[in-house]
């Protein structure tokens with residue numbers, strides 16, 4: 001599709017402008033947008049999304065605006081497309097004539113697909129932020145705050161057997177489309193008939209479920225083996241086939257060889273052992289993960305939100321991460337994005353989940369003061385000695401315990417979670433110590449792991465006890481209000497689409513819509529203030 005130079009009218013059509021200026025108040029969001037849209041969006045911004053020839057596309061500025069309106073009002077595609085043809089306030093913002101009939105609702109989905117295809121998912125979010133900057137509402141080197149919330153993915157809860165059936169069904173459907181000739185000759189008709197329809201285990205008893213699960217596992221492995229032996233190369237690595245491999249692996253163990261008796265043996269894993277951070281929970285959305293926070297579980301993603309900590313807060317970074325990604329692992333990416341955008345904060349306010357020694361050190365390197373509470377020292381037994389009860393001599397590379405003993409091993413190590421530090425061990429003579437049993441129950445003596453960022457951690461633990469620090473941290477809490485608003489008014493709790501990239505696009509569009517509303521409010525407040533001042537003067 002190609003971009004038509006004349007698809008956008010810079011001025012509002014006469015009749016639309018006349019009626020709009022009568023019925024829309026000066027501070028109406030759509031009127032403000034209609035009067036200022038040329039400052040933020042031009043056809044050039046979208047040129048890279050379209051080819052130079054082909055059928056003329058519907059104006060991307062109009063599609064961008066309808067997309068923003070649907071996120072401002074939390075509407076589905078069909079409703080947004082039909083309202084575009086009848087709402088005069090929208091028509092005023094879109095610079096279209098009163099009699100304009102709009103477009104088919106599928107155009108909105110195609111337009112989002114185009115944004116994703118060209119890596120332009122942040123385009124509208126950035127454009128609205130640029131407008132906010134140009135209006136002087138974004139302070140340089142100010143305070144910003146970050147928090148996260150869970151997003152429920154568009155996935156059904158499937159039992160283990162249903163998951164296997166569904167994964168096989170999806171894999172077969174993909175193979176049938178991608179390699180029809182091979183599929184026709186290689187897949188038996190009974191296999192195709194059984195697995196090409198949706199199945200449910202709700203009529204089966206426990207024993208039948210076990211039997212069917214094992215059978216589905218064997219059939220799944222048969223398909224993979226057959227595909228590897230005779231299937232075309234281009235289909236071996238298809239995502240649906242990779243998902244089948246993962247689902248089989250997380251459900252079964254398989255013997256290395258046949259042991260002389262037919263095929264390789266397939267054994268069901270215990271349901272608990274199949275649980276892991278990277279567990280696939282839906283063949284339709286292999287990136288969705290199951291996670292738990294404060295005893296509450298969910299299937300989906302996490303939404304990370306960063307906003308300015310001013311009277312009118314503007315969102316500066318929104319991103320979707322895996323549900324299982326720890327908040328502390330996301331902070332670096334968020335700060336790097338803020339630096340790249342030229343919106344680096346002086347102080348970054350966060351909750352305990354984001355604060356780690358590595359993040360304190362990393363933020364300092366970037367010139368950002370990370371403000372948040374460091375977790376308490378949880379090393380050692382609950383009633384025993386904590387790490388902070390030991391005296392660390394970094395120069396001599398020894399540690400003195402509360403009972404006066406000195407460590408006999410000091411070794412640099414990297415933990416399995418990739419965190420570097422110093423492994424310290426006291427000797428087996430701990431067994432003779434009066435505190436043995438309270439301090440440790442190891443026959444080999446007490447061990448400690450000194451975090452590589454020990455100084456940052458101890459300094460933070462000390463400063464977070466001061467009233468000054470608590471005062472500085474107070475504005476952080478307001479980000480929870482923003483998250484609540486995103487969830488209640490803009491549907492951020494539920495993924496509208498399938499796939500992480502699409503859910504990330506949803507987050508960017510939601511962020512852009514919220515910023516647009518807040519910008520309108522800020523401009524309205526500023527107008528009223530200057531009006532008031534003019535009267536008093």
Ligand code: SF4
Nearest residue numbers: 401403430433439446
């Ligand atoms: S158990 Fe070992 S490390 Fe702990 S207090 Fe006694 S001597 Fe010190």
